Each structure stands twice: as structure tokens, then as C-alpha cells.
Amino acid sequence: MSERAGVSERIRLARPDVGAAELAAIAEVLVTGQLTMGPKVKEFEALLAGACETEHAVAVSSGTAALHVAVLALGIGPGDEVIVPAYTFPATANVVALAGARPVLVDVDPQTFNLDLSLVADAITPRTKAVLAVHLFGRPLDWDALEALVPAGVTLVEDAAGALGARYRGRPCGSLGAAGCLSFHPRKIVTTGDGGALTTNDAPLAERARTLRNHGWSPSDGYDDMPAAGFNYRLPDVLCALGIPQVERLEELLAARERVARGYEERLSGLVELPAAAEGDRHGLQAYVVQLDRRDEAMAALRAEGIECQIGTYALHHLGAYKDGGNFPGADKAFERALALPLHTALSDAELDRVAEALARFA
Ligand SMILES: Cc1ncc(COP(=O)(O)O)c(C=O)c1O
Numbered sequence: 001m002s003e004r005a006g007v008s009e010r011i012r013l014a015r016p017d018v019g020a021a022e023l024a025a026i027a028e029v030l031v032t033g034q035l036t037m038g039p040k041v042k043e044f045e046a047l048l049a050g051a052c053e054t055e056h057a058v059a060v061s062s063g064t065a066a067l068h069v070a071v072l073a074l075g076i077g078p079g080d081e082v083i084v085p086a087y088t089f090p091a092t093a094n095v096v097a098l099a100g101a102r103p104v105l106v107d108v109d110p111q112t113f114n115l116d117l118s119l120v121a122d123a124i125t126p127r128t129k130a131v132l133a134v135h136l137f138g139r140p141l142d143w144d145a146l147e148a149l150v151p152a153g154v155t156l157v158e159d160a161a162g163a164l165g166a167r168y169r170g171r172p173c174g175s176l177g178a179a180g181c182l183s184f185h186p187r188k189i190v191t192t193g194d195g196g197a198l199t200t201n202d203a204p205l206a207e208r209a210r211t212l213r214n215h216g217w218s219p220s221d222g223y224d225d226m227p228a229a230g231f232n233y234r235l236p237d238v239l240c241a242l243g244i245p246q247v248e249r250l251e252e253l254l255a256a257r258e259r260v261a262r263g264y265e266e267r268l269s270g271l272v273e274l275p276a277a278a279e280g281d282r283h284g285l286q287a288y289v290v291q292l293d294r295r296d297e298a299m300a301a302l303r304a305e306g307i308e309c310q311i312g313t314y315a316l317h318h319l320g321a322y323k324d325g326g327n328f329p330g331a332d333k334a335f336e337r338a339l340a341l342p343l344h345t346a347l348s349d350a351e352l353d354r355v356a357e358a359l360a361r362f363a
Pocket residue numbers: 062063064065088089091092134136159161162182183184185194195196
């Protein structure tokens with residue numbers, strides 16, 4: 001245990017892996033004076049498209065903006081229903097509601113944290129326009145199974161906010177649906193502070209997303225006309241520059257997170273439920289979320305020892321905005337038992353020991 005004046009050093013929940021390359025990239029942008037809609041946006045987008053193996057990536061100001069633009073670019077609006085998991089970050093459902101459509105909550109499998117696919121078919125109605133499927137915490141959803149059970153005409157969109165680098169049966173998350181939505185919030189593997197991107201192989205969809213992110217101007221690279229209203233959801237060049245070296249090191253960043261995950265596995269196996277991807281998939285490890293019955297006690301004790309930790313995410317039906325959505329025992333279970341442990345590339349073995357020792361007392 002590392003100690004200073006008798007006080008254990010704080011173990012951070014997340015810590016961006018950024019350094020000299022990122023500083024240099026940002027400095028380069030500041031020197032050029034082209035702070036937004038410049039070459040770094042295109043460079044970042046090309047790298048993201050490469051990482052997700054899609055033809056297009058559209059950088060936007062957050063993961064939420066990526067989801068919002070995806071929903072609007074798909075023409076989803078009043079009268080439409082969109083299936084979303086009951087256990088997710090609220091943005092997944094919020095963008096549907098803000099587009100004027102109805103988010104239809106479907107329970108999750110508390111073991112995987114992802115949509116319980118046995119419940120999806122029953123939630124589909126003639127109004128269902130899309131499923132906004134989340135790869136929660138970076139665990140790929142069983143995409144082929146989802147595809148097999150939705151009728152033609154229902155569009156599949158990936159909330160891949162935490163799944164950059166994750167792979168489903170060898171295919172990158174972000175390339176599986178009609179559109180993928182990434183987040184670069186500081187708890188994500190690649191961070192720009194705030195930021196996001198929409199990935200797709202559909203050129204007209206990408207163009208609609210570009211138009212929506214830039215006030216509605218069309219074509220998106222010119223200012224000829226504004227056929228419909230849009231937002232300012234742009235991601236500035238400074239932030240794209242911050243993201244570029246990280247995407248270039250994506251494999252290295254993922255490998256470093258996998259080292260931490262293995263470290264937790266060695267220490268916690270058999271004590272608490274551990275996260276894992278399905279056989280043949282690669283977990284994106286956006287968060288390392290374990291499950292245990294005495295979660296609240298454990299969370300309080302870890303925090304008291306200077307170990308940052310957090311609940312997994314939210315059970316939407318317990319939030320005011322979605323409280324009449326129904327009963328979701330899987331989401332309840334996940335909400336009550338999930339605990340996100342520190343996860344970043346600089347975590348030392350001694351820190352992993354400290355977390356594991358503190359947590360083992362609640363197993
Ligand atoms: C599953 C999921 N969807 C959407 C978002 C929203 O992303 P952002 O914070 O970049 O807006 C998050 C963010 O944590 C998330 O975890």
C-alpha cells in the first residue's frame with residue numbers, strides 16, 4: 001500500500017492515458033489557429049472509421065449528441081417507438097424522448113447487463129422503428145441473435161458509448177448496426193474530455209448526421225442552404241487532436257486495460273461476480289463492473305479507504321422521467337448489485353491488491 005503521512009493514497013476510478021503526444025497534438029492546433037471544423041476533425045474521423053471498420057465516422061460533441069443525431073437522421077419522431085434497455089445510462093432513452101418518440105424499456109439480463117433478448121420480440125409493435133441496443137460497459141451484445149429476432153423495417157442502432165475496441169465475433173462494435181454511437185467521456189478508453197462519434201456504412205445517413213451537427217447546413221461542407229434546423233454538435237479540432245494519438249494507440253490501451261482485468265480476476269475470482277465477454281468476443285472494458293449482494297456496504301467501505309468506486313449505471317424506471325415504464329427485475333438486480341472498480345492503464349499491482357483486499361471483506 002502506498003502511503004503518505006499515514007494516509008493511503010487515493011485510487012482513482014478512471015484516469016485518462018494522455019501525455020506528451022496529446023500535448024504536442026493540441027499545441028499544433030493552437031499554432032495553426034484552426035480551432036474548429038479543420039483538418040484534425042477529418043483525421044480523427046478517419047482513424048475512428050478505421051478502428052470501427054466502417055466507411056464513415058462523424059465526430060460530434062458527446063456520445064449523447066451521437067445518439068441524438070443517429071435517432072434524428074434515421075427519421076425517428078412522434079408516433080414511433082424505440083426499444084431501449086431498462087438498465088443503461090439515461091442518455092440512451094433521453095434522445096428518443098427528445099426526438100418526440102417513445103422509449104420502450106425492455107429488461108436486461110443481469111448477468112451480461114445487456115438487453116434480455118428473450119423479451120425483445122414481445123416488445124415490438126407496428127410502431128417500433130428501432131432498437132437502440134447498448135454494449136454495456138463494453139460487453140458486446142449478441143448481435144446476430146438480436147438481428148434474427150427483429151422484423152425487417154426495424155433499424156438496429158448501437159449505443160457503443162463504451163465499446164470502442166470491443167469485438168463481437170471478430171467484428172468491431174460500432175460496425176454492427178445501421179449506426180454506432182461512441183462516447184469520449186473521461187471514463188471511456190479514448191477520451192477528448194467530452195466528445196462522441198457516429199459510425200456507419202450508410203453514406204446518406206452520415207451526410208444527414210454531418211448536416212445535423214452543423215446547424216442544418218446542407219451540403220454539410222458548404223453553406224448553400226439550410227433545408228431543416230440543426231444543432232451545433234461539432235467537436236472542435238483541439239479535442240479531435242487530443243483523441244488522435246489515443247485512437248492510434250487503441251490496441252495498446254485495450255491491452256493495458258486487459259492487464260488490469262486479469263489482475264482483478266486473479267484476486268477476486270470466486271469472491272464476487274466478474275465481468276466477461278461471451279466466448280469469441282472481446283470485451284471493450286470501458287468499466288470493470290463486478291456484482292455482489294452487499295454492494296452498498298462495500299462501496300461505502302472502499303470509498304472510506306480512498307478507493308474510488310461507483311454504481312454500475314441506472315435503472316431507468318427508478319428515474320422520474322421513466323418511472324411508469326414497468327417492472328424490470330433484471331435491471332433492479334443489476335442496479336442493486338453492480339459496482340464499478342477503479343480501471344485505468346496506470347493501476348499498479350499494489351493498488352489492485354488494495355482494492356481486492358477491501359472488497360473481499362464483503363464477499
Ligand atoms: C451507455 C451510454 N450511452 C450513452 C452515454 C452518453 O455519452 P456522453 O457522456 O459522451 O454524452 C454514456 C455515457 O456514459 C453511456 O455509458
